[in-house]
Amino acid sequence: MIGKHIGKFLLDSGDPLVVAADRVATVRTENNLLHALTLLSSLGYSSVPVLDVEGRLKGQITLAGIISGIKAIPTYDWDSLQTKTVSEVMDSNPGRVHENAELEDVLHLLVNNNYVSVVDKKGIFLGIVTRKGILRRVNRLAHE
Amino acid sequence: MIGKHIGKFLLDSGDPLVVAADRVATVRTENNLLHALTLLSSLGYSSVPVLDVEGRLKGQITLAGIISGIKAIPTYDWDSLQTKTVSEVMDSNPGRVHENAELEDVLHLLVNNNYVSVVDKKGIFLGIVTRKGILRRVNRLAHE
Ligand SMILES: Nc1ncnc2c1ncn2[C@@H]1O[C@@H]2COP(=O)(O)O[C@H]3[C@@H](O)[C@H](n4cnc5c(N)ncnc54)O[C@@H]3COP(=O)(O)O[C@H]2[C@H]1O
Numbered sequence: 001m002i003g004k005h006i007g008k009f010l011l012d013s014g015d016p017l018v019v020a021a022d023r024v025a026t027v028r029t030e031n032n033l034l035h036a037l038t039l040l041s042s043l044g045y046s047s048v049p050v051l052d053v054e055g056r057l058k059g060q061i062t063l064a065g066i067i068s069g070i071k072a073i074p075t076y077d078w079d080s081l082q083t084k085t086v087s088e089v090m091d092s093n094p095g096r097v098h099e100n101a102e103l104e105d106v107l108h109l110l111v112n113n114n115y116v117s118v119v120d121k122k123g124i125f126l127g128i129v130t131r132k133g134i135l136r137r138v139n140r141l142a143h144e
Numbered sequence: 145m146i147g148k149h150i151g152k153f154l155l156d157s158g159d160p161l162v163v164a165a166d167r168v169a170t171v172r173t174e175n176n177l178l179h180a181l182t183l184l185s186s187l188g189y190s191s192v193p194v195l196d197v198e199g200r201l202k203g204q205i206t207l208a209g210i211i212s213g214i215k216a217i218p219t220y221d222w223d224s225l226q227t228k229t230v231s232e233v234m235d236s237n238p239g240r241v242h243e244n245a246e247l248e249d250v251l252h253l254l255v256n257n258n259y260v261s262v263v264d265k266k267g268i269f270l271g272i273v274t275r276k277g278i279l280r281r282v283n284r285l286a287h288e
């Protein structure tokens with residue numbers, strides 16, 4: 001029974017579970033790495049979704065992935081930040097769900113990811129569900 | 145009543161909630177930023193705890209914090225990665241709890257942090273509780 005209870009509780013709360021696309025920082029596949037590095041470090045996000053020119057989800061990029069992507073001998077090749085593109089270092093198979101996904105699928109993906117991207121049937125990016133969204137609800141559940 | 149139920153459920157599970165200190169990657173206050181950047185990007189962690197020579201928790205450092213810390217005009221001052229130290233860019237007030245903390249305090253801190261550090265009465269670092277640890281249990285709760 002608690003399975004159904006927690007499902008209803010996690011979905012019923014006032015604030016929406018999905019952070020809508022217009023409030024999510026993203027980068028494009030063809031952006032250079034310096035653009036992505038500056039965006040991520042100035043906002044303080046460790047990872048953001050990667051979209052193509054039509055707004056479809058193509059991947060996800062992390063700061064760690066950018067830094068590893070320019071690793072060279074003896075130190076990092078900082079100049080290649082301006083010549084390499086996001087599509088060269090991104091993870092092209094990020095956690096994603098469709099807009100009518102079951103809560104259990106979302107919870108399952110959030111065990112190993114800080115967020116999951118939400119897409120429509122055509123793959124257009126609609127927003128993200130973050131671990132914070134779920135943990136805020138769990139926090140409330142624990143205080144009941 | 146669910147408040148007590150979820151508390152008991154989150155604590156009772158087989159695997160420990162705390163990742164012990166010997167399995168947590170950390171850096172020292174006096175390390176240079178290049179050391180921290182290489183550790184974080186090669187392991188893929190966005191942030192790790194910062195300890196002093198006696199093993200006391202002194203702060204937490206993020207990849208975003210390292211990159212912002214060497215920002216200069218017109219681009220980043222990559223050479224300062226070898227001259228600046230971790231203590232110059234770390235957050236010196238990271239989320240922390242004592243080893244006998246209430247679950248509710250841990251849950252509260254994990255809403256806005258990917259992990260919280262656990263310390264003893266003298267401030268010695270004992271390990272971390274990660275969002276994954278809590279979400280793994282929530283995932284199980286949802287499948288009951
Ligand atoms: N600029 C900022 N303002 C306020 N809080 C901040 C913040 N940067 C980080 N945090 C806090 O730290 C947590 C971990 O952030 P992280 O960047 O590793 O991981 C983030 C980031 O990779 C991504 N994310 C969250 N909000 C985003 C947004 N508006 N645009 C793009 N990516 C976002 O989702 C992950 C999980 O986010 P979540 O909210 O669960 O958890 C966030 C949030 O609680």
Ligand SMILES: Nc1ncnc2c1ncn2[C@@H]1O[C@@H]2COP(=O)(O)O[C@H]3[C@@H](O)[C@H](n4cnc5c(N)ncnc54)O[C@@H]3COP(=O)(O)O[C@H]2[C@H]1O
Pocket residue numbers: 046111112113114163167168169170187188189190191192193258259274275276277
């Ligand atoms: N090298 C790796 N191996 C396996 N999974 C990885 C991984 N790097 C990242 N992940 C996955 O991505 C999540 C977010 O990692 P992040 O580095 O932003 O955030 C991490 C990282 O800042 C820190 N962390 C976790 N384990 C650590 C460790 N052994 N040593 C140092 N810091 C750790 O705690 C945060 C939350 O960790 P959590 O496990 O909840 O969540 C992790 C984990 O599910």
